[in-house]
Amino acid sequence: MQQIFNFLIRNKNSILFLILLAVSIFLTVQNHAFQKSRFISSANFVSGGIYSWSNNINTYLHLDEYNERLLEENNKLRNIISNINDSITINKQLDSTSFEGDYLFRTARVINNNFAKIDNYLTLNRGANSGIKPEYGVITSKGIVGIVDRVNDEYSRVISILNSRSRINAQLSNTNHFGSLVWDGKDPNIVQLIDVPRQAPLKKGDTIITGGRSLIFPKGLPIGSIEDFSLDQTQSYYTINIKLFNDMTNIGYVYVIENVNKEAVEKLQETPNE
């Protein structure tokens, strides 16, 4: 017994080192293995608060740019509204206080954004108190940003599309051939669309939009345009490099999308076959 104690005391530094190393490796593996790392994320009281404080200062420097983006978007929306012939539906939509569509949009501000790593996350300044829940989609006026994965009362964390674990259903805008949107970790402006069947007619510059197959994003949101494409090893699927419409390195305000019918659809899909 005495010898065991002596051994422990003599090697206390190495033992401490090994224990702490095991803890950090465990956290790393957990962060790599699951979509949700349970213990540590920036969506907590302390780091969320500090990021939000520093972002409050930072936002003032970009006000011009945000205004311009808003003008652009308003312009687009006005064009759409004024071109709808059926004025009754517009008035009905504008008048009604209750929302009757399939998707509900909320605004939020990005208070932390990274894009230089392999697995990137964003932090938003809205959380469960504002009705945000995990698995809601996040977009800007120009394109998609990611999917919410962790939420606390005040803040939420978003898995960016620039994350090696992000897989989002996307398709060509002119045909219905679809694939999965992934990122190879190299260029924050270029993402990859994989598993597109060989039969799909591809042309440089074609637009890629979200497919309606997931319950997270509505169909038809713009993502980017085709930069180049090649066949993968099996020679039967295309891997397409896509240039994002969105500048992922410069995101100010975002919309968080809630699919109102999600629970109903999921319930239907879970019903066992009889």
Next chain:
Amino acid sequence: MNSKLLSNITRFIILVFLQVLILNNINFAGYINPYLYVLFILLYPFSGNQSLFLFLSFLLGISIDIFEDSGGINAAACLVAAFVRPNLLRFSFGISYDHQNIRLAHTPFGAKLSYIFLMVLIHHFVLFSLEMFSLNHIILILKKTLFSSIFTIILILLSLTLFSKKYR
């Protein structure tokens, strides 16, 4: 002793804030960021309690990890750097380390540079290996390690020169 403790605590806090609020957003050439917070591990008193030192390094890394959403990669990298520090000190400064009477500001430049260089390289290599977590990206790991190390070392040398008067 008390002023030493205080200066270490202040350094810890300032370096964490500097890292997460400013340095992590540099992204020079797309992916090169300096990790200046290693400075805490480099400057921690050489004669201090080794167990406490290991624990503080772990704490430093995990604080950065919480902000960066990166699991435990910074914690592991800091821990490894802290664990090998005595060996590197002996390697770089030779016999004078064992007398425990050296200060980083008073050492010859060559010895100082080799100490900083090796520490930063080890820290960055562990950091990026764990970040990628796959051997397929070995070239990217080495590339990131090299470029970020150069950036970090330059910043460390600059800040050591800038603040050297204060620690005399």
